[in-house]
Amino acid sequence: MVSYDQLNVPALASAEALNRRGALIEVARQERPEAPSYEAAEEIMGIREAGEGSVIDPALTQHTAKRLAAEERKRANRRGERRTRPGGLHKGGAGALSSRRSRQRVQRRRLLADRARGTVWALNRLAACNKAQRVKDARVQRPPPPKSMSPQAALRQKAGLASYVRDRLSLPRDQAAPVPLESLLLQAERDLLRDFKVRMMLSDEEIAGVLERGMTGDRYIDPQLEGGRKVYRNFIADLWNSKLIGFTASPRVQVGAFVRTPRRSSPRVCSASSKGPCSP
Numbered sequence: 001m002v003s004y005d006q007l008n009v010p011a012l013a014s015a016e017a018l019n020r021r022g023a024l025i026e027v028a029r030q031e032r033p034e035a036p037s038y039e040a041a042e043e044i045m046g047i048r049e050a051g052e053g054s055v056i057d058p059a060l061t062q063h064t065a066k067r068l069a070a071e072e073r074k075r076a077n078r079r080g081e082r083r084t085r086p087g088g089l090h091k092g093g094a095g096a097l098s099s100r101r102s103r104q105r106v107q108r109r110r111l112l113a114d115r116a117r118g119t120v121w122a123l124n125r126l127a128a129c130n131k132a133q134r135v136k137d138a139r140v141q142r143p144p145p146p147k148s149m150s151p152q153a154a155l156r157q158k159a160g161l162a163s164y165v166r167d168r169l170s171l172p173r174d175q176a177a178p179v180p181l182e183s184l185l186l187q188a189e190r191d192l193l194r195d196f197k198v199r200m201m202l203s204d205e206e207i208a209g210v211l212e213r214g215m216t217g218d219r220y221i222d223p224q225l226e227g228g229r230k231v232y233r234n235f236i237a238d239l240w241n242s243k244l245i246g247f248t249a250s251p252r253v254q255v256g257a258f259v260r261t262p263r264r265s266s267p268r269v270c271s272a273s274s275k276g277p278c279s280p
Helices: 006-029 040-045 058-083 100-126 131-141 151-159 187-194 204-213 223-227 229-241
Strands: 254-260 268-274
Touching (some): 223 229
């Protein structure tokens, strides 16, 4: 061809280069980035004639394949950046939308909503209509929810009972010796008191029945006295020093003591006696 037309050598060289480039692109698209190995003479020459008449340069093929792979990686990275927009798909952000027009529409709506919200907030502040403050004040003034109370706590609240506190208890400290109640009674009541064993105390059968039944649940014990033996001894010592109780080897009745808190006063001790199985 060169000998046929020497004037068209540049055009023929350009056509040969275009032919080579087309062959390289075709080889690269067939997922063959590297040129195949040829015979030694062909590797030294660096060219190979294809069956259709084109010439393949292995070095140029490898270089072009690397460039095509780099461009493909760049395009993949750009596609990945377009997919991961700020906002996220699950967060409801504008970046989760696919089209630019949709993102602009959502952003415009949010801007208008923020402007309306700011206008309403400013008007409420100017008119002193702070709704959140009214809600806070109502919550502070609301009474606490009712709590579940134990039976003993309900009894103490109903009867006005108070726990034993030695420093706060009001006891007489300067009174004289107690006067026997027997001297203040009439003759009939005095006879009943002297014959209390038959008229007031339980019989042996009644005592046995009471002991067999048990006395659980028939009395209320102050938690302060029930949990500490030293506190109970101090309480008995204070009653003894105040000359309110005495010791005997033949008990007659059961005596119970409880502490009450009158209005605007210190806690006071009250006692009550009951007919029960008393033994020395």
